[in-house]
Amino acid sequence: MNMIYTPKQIAMKLNVSTTTLRRYEDQELIPDVPRTDSNRRCYTSIHVQAFVAIRALLRGYEIPVVYDVMRRIKNQDIENALWIINQQQHDTQLEKHRVEEVLLMLRNADFSKYRNLDVTDSMTIGEVAQMAGVKPSAIRHWEQEGLITSERNKDNGYRVFTIMELRKIILISSLRKTVYFIDNMKQLLNDMETQHYKQVERSFQFALQKLNSQLMKQFLGITELMKYADFYKEDAD
Known part of the structure; x- marks a missing residue:
């Protein structure tokens, strides 16, 4: 019954x-x-x-x-x-691979190429968006939030991004699901800019732990x- x-x-x-x-x-x-x-x-x-x-x-x-x-x-x-x-x-596995890939990128002193694309100090928003795997609108939003900065091409007025800003964009795109607060993300980006890489690595290790936990819950x-x-x-x- x-x-x-x-x-x-x-x-x-x-x-x-x-x-x-x-x-x-x-x-x-x-x-x-x-x-x-x-x-x-x-x-x-x-x-x-x-x-x-x-x-x-x-x-x-x-x-x-x-x-x-x-x-x-x-x-x-x-x-x-x-x-x-x-x-x-x-998708969870792909995200894990991406976090691991970006962690290796941050440890790599030679950053002249990323995903077989040339890295320079005068990249367009389209180029950095392609490298980071995000939409240009996301990059504009992060710039409005004060997470990244860009310069302007004197000839056409378009945004130009340096290697450091590309690193920041890639980091944001990788950790945005685990670093929820803007102030925390700003501190993390500052740690990377000032080469406090131990703090940055801790954030990536936390992201990997969270993905492992998510997999178990799934x-x-x-x-x-x-x-x-x-x-x-x-x-x-």
């Missing part, structure tokens, strides 16, 4: 509010919920596991990804849901997601 749970019971189990559970239901992240004659919700085991999966996934993935995956599972589009999760883990989320998907496989059998 399938157990019936009240919203309060599940909320206490997951340490969330009943409002949060209703929000997940309103967003269509869980199976349709049957009601009693008095219109009370009757959550069953599949709903409990759906809530558990959502909470676990949110620790390792961004909200839009989790919501997309849960809606697909509900619609029994399980394979595509898992491919989305697979892509996210691939796998824990996948474990709960597969338990949830098993309910649909049992119905299909």
Whole structure:
């Protein structure tokens, strides 16, 4: 016999509010919920596991990804849901490789090339954006925040960036997900400019630790997601 749970019971189990559970239901992240004659919700085991999966996934993935995956599972589009999760883990691995690559770049005294592109003291915003793998608009925003500076080409008035500013841009693009506050980022950039590389390396090591932690949380989320998907496989059998 399938157990019936009240919203309060599940909320206490997951340490969330009943409002949060209703929000997940309103967003269509869980199976349709049957009601009693008095219109009370009757959550069953599949709903409990759906809530558990959502909470676990949110620790390792961004909200839009989790919501997309849960809606697909509900619609029994399980394979595509898992491919989305697979892509996210691939992106995490790419980010880890990027952090490691930039750490090596910072340690490299010879910085005449980066990703097979020539590095000079008169690079355009398009060139530094290509090297850093970001949009020019991001660079303009960081300049407005006072994180980087540029000079102006006397002939055409366009922005010109030096090697040091390129290093800063690459560092910002690599650590922006782990260094949240502008003041902290400014201090980190100052450490790099004044060649206090031990402080900079600590920030990169912290970034790698965070990515390792995120990977663990992603796998824990996948474990709960597969338990949830098993309910649909049992119905299909």
